[in-house]
Amino acid sequence: MATIVVKRPKLKWWEKLYLPALIGGIGVTIRHFVRTLTGRTKVTMQYPEEKWNDHLPEWYRGAPALVTDEQDRERCVACQLCEFICPPRAITITPEEIASDDKWAKVEKRPREFEIDMIRCIYCGLCEEVCPEQAIFLRQEYAITGTSRAEMVHDKKKLYEIGGKRVGLVNKWNALK
The missing domain is CATH 1.20.5 (Single alpha-helices involved in coiled-coils or other helix-helix interfaces)
Incomplete structure (x- = not known):
């Protein structure tokens, strides 16, 4: 050498x-x-009085949230891909089976527990990209606060509450073809 x-x-x-x-x-x-x-x-920027909402780009990655479909059914099928791909391991999913006679059953399992630790989340967007059912999206929200660690762990109910309803599929990759 x-x-x-x-x-x-x-x-x-x-x-x-x-x-x-x-x-x-x-x-x-x-x-x-x-x-x-x-x-x-x-x-x-004088933060409490002035907000960034008007200045946020459309590709801004805020906190993740779960969404429901047009009939208020859970889109998440508990495949656990988002849990496995999450670099800081902020997502925890416990799947459960859905009874075949359930009127909302469209798949064989759903998440019994779905938690995202917002303190650990790095807002990378990998969970949104990997989701085959388009059940998790990153919101345009940047003010995520809490007074304790427990408040910063969002459970399934809270994630669906802040995520809302998403009608139809989002063809986010079509523009890149």
Whole structure:
């Protein structure tokens, strides 16, 4: 294995003082300062009074939620793909069988328990991408608060409550073909 010798150029006396780099950095700081003072660039948003809702891009990934279909049936079939693909292991699913005589039975199992720990969730969107039934979606909500750890673990009831109803299928990948 050969050794590669990297020759470094000798610095001139003004480069050793780092004056060009310092002057450039101070120049950037002064430009930002002047833009902020003249009101051309808004840096701070007064959060409780001003919201980001108008400024959120459509691809913003907020907190995940479960959705129901047109007939208020659970779309989730407890395949557990979202649980297995979740990098921080924030999703926990306990499946149960559905009785064949149940009027809402369209598949053989559903989640008995479905929990997402919002503290552990990194909002990567892998759960939404992997779901074959389009049962889990990331919302456009960024204010997720709680006063205890227990409040930040959303159960199935809470996830369906905040997710709502989704009519039809979402053809999110058709635009990429």
